[in-house]
Amino acid sequence: YCVKEKNWFTVAHLNSRISGFQYGYMNGKDKPSPINSDIFAQKKNVKQQACQMWLLARSLPFLVGEYIKEDDPHFQSYSYLLRITSLATAYEVDVSDTCVLEDLIHEHHRLLKMCYPEQSITPKMHFLVHLPSQIRR
Numbered sequence: 001y002c003v004k005e006k007n008w009f010t011v012a013h014l015n016s017r018i019s020g021f022q023y024g025y026m027n028g029k030d031k032p033s034p035i036n037s038d039i040f041a042q043k044k045n046v047k048q049q050a051c052q053m054w055l056l057a058r059s060l061p062f063l064v065g066e067y068i069k070e071d072d073p074h075f076q077s078y079s080y081l082l083r084i085t086s087l088a089t090a091y092e093v094d095v096s097d098t099c100v101l102e103d104l105i106h107e108h109h110r111l112l113k114m115c116y117p118e119q120s121i122t123p124k125m126h127f128l129v130h131l132p133s134q135i136r137r
Helices: 011-020 050-067 073-088 095-115 123-136
Strands: none
Touching: 011 050, 050 073, 073 095, 073 123, 095 123
């Protein structure tokens, strides 16, 4: 979306940012691999190991955030997903966190439907709706 539709930056620029970013000592071994620029022509997914993808997902706002408009609904949806993931993988959460999580999931799903009306919510995304009540148990 950011590269192909909006042209906010190129894959080469993103790869330059990925390679030059200081991930820190604890994350250095999980540094994301360069992204193949052919993924758009071949309609493929970004290939990374799970730990690399997790680090890339968390680092992306720092890598290219200056090129993305904060009010863009696609970016907002991504931001909600990062916050959902952060709460869902936290070591400890309290009841108030689960209320926040419910709101984040609702807003994320609303934005997904708005940004991608032709796509249906997958079962995995639907299961998120039940996560806050499961955590409360």
